[in-house]
Amino acid sequence: MTILVTGARGNIGSQVVARLHSIGRPLRASSRRASGLAVPRGVQTVALDLREPGTFRAALHGVTQVFLYAEPDGVADFLKAADEAGVRNVVVLSSNTVMLPGADKDPLAQHHRVVEDAVFASGLPHVLLRPGAFASNALGWSADIREGRAVQQPFADAQVSPVHDADVADVAVAALAEGSRMSGVVPLSGPQSLSFRTEVGIIAELLGREIQVRDLDRDEARETMGRFVPPPVLASLLDQWEAGLSRPADTNATCGPWTGAPARTFRQWVGEHLGAFGDMPAR
Ligand SMILES: NC(=O)c1ccc[n+]([C@@H]2O[C@H](COP(=O)([O-])OP(=O)(O)OC[C@H]3O[C@@H](n4cnc5c(N)ncnc54)[C@H](OP(=O)(O)O)[C@@H]3O)[C@@H](O)[C@H]2O)c1
Known part of the structure; x- marks a missing residue:
């Protein structure tokens, strides 16, 4: 009855390992580099590279x-x-990009669709988790915020519904629970539609200081972000964000029905990670 957790070094994977261990489920934590993998005492570890059949x-x-x-x-x-x-059960960390209009031509959507299609074709019982944007994406602003620079964000007024990574991990564990009846496709949204500018405002409020936002146009985004993000992926993100200018983000698919708890807010996520953005305000 062992559960294999892939990517146990990852943000979600490490939380899935911790939760399964805390409820006493037998598990094996895997990573491409198993040495030095930090897992709770007693958890088996193994080297697994999903691109290497020999592993x-x-x-x-x-x-x-x-x-x-x-x-x-x-x-x-x-x-x-x-x-x-x-x-007899595969729980996949997929993405809501597979449901985007134009997903057929979108590299981010295709990355996840290939995996989903393979799961369908395998005939294995499955749960495909399709979260939207993670709250943790805000860590991409952390260096600028820590160093007192303006946050640079293309389409700063675009709305997203950030999903707390702990909620993604909780739903994954619910899907792996003994006797779980979860199956099929599970979209996951955050509880609130927030613009990037509002997200920065929440970080600023909790840090107790102002943070400027510089709205980038497409050319500026390509120049700034193109150094870190492959051009087709950046184009996909810019299209998604531009579409988010004209409509609120979906908040109808929160974790509640699966976890029995209200979805965690972006504000809560920031409160838990404030140290990444700078010194905590004195109380
Ligand atoms: N960010 C978002 O807004 C968002 C939204 C929807 C869905 N998602 C999905 O969530 C994922 C990110 O999750 P996260 O925040 O937990 O990421 P993360 O902290 O960056 O961890 C990624 C994990 O993927 C594992 N991995 C990568 N290539 C692998 C391979 N060839 N074989 C085995 N494992 C491999 C890594 O394992 P190692 O331990 O070997 O390094 C790592 O633990 C995205 O890739 C996407 O699929 C993200």
Whole structure:
């Protein structure tokens, strides 16, 4: 009854490991580099690279459930090996980009669609988690905020409904729970539609100081972000954000029905990560 958690170094994967361990579920934590992987005492670790079929057998031995990051290269081989090993439930961290208009041509959507299609084709019972933008994306502003510079954000007035990563992990664990009846596709939104500018305002309020926002146009975004983000992915993000200028983001698919708790807010996420943005205000 072992659960294999892929990407156990990741933001969501590490929280899934901690939660499963705390409720006493037998699990194996995997990472491309298993050495030095920080896991709770007693949790097995194994090296697994989803692009390297040679690493599948040891990782999947005795496994009945998998928490899977969306890595398209080699996913069909991994699912075949999982089926042969006796896996009976795959919970995939996918993305709501697969539901975008134009998803067929969108590289971010396609990255996740390849994985979802492979899961459908495998015939394995599954839950496909489709979260929207993570609250943790705000960490991309942290260096500028810490160093007192303006946040540079294309389409700063675009709205998103940030999803707290702890809610994503909670829903993943609910899907992996013994006797869970969750199956199929699970979209996940945050509880509020907020513009990027409002998100920065919340960080500023909790830090107790002003933060300027510089709204970038497409050319400026390509110049600034193109150094870190591959051009097709950046184009996809800019299209999504531009579309978010004209409508509020969806808030109708929160974690509540799956976790029994209200979705955590962006404000709560910032409060928990304030140290990443600068010194905490004196109380
Ligand atoms: N950011 C968003 O707004 C957003 C929205 C919707 C969906 N998502 C999905 O969530 C993912 C990010 O989750 P996160 O915040 O937890 O990411 P993260 O902290 O960056 O962790 C990514 C994990 O992916 C694992 N990984 C990458 N390539 C792998 C491979 N070839 N084989 C095995 N594992 C591999 C890494 O494992 P190692 O331990 O080996 O490094 C790492 O633990 C995105 O990639 C996307 O699919 C994100």
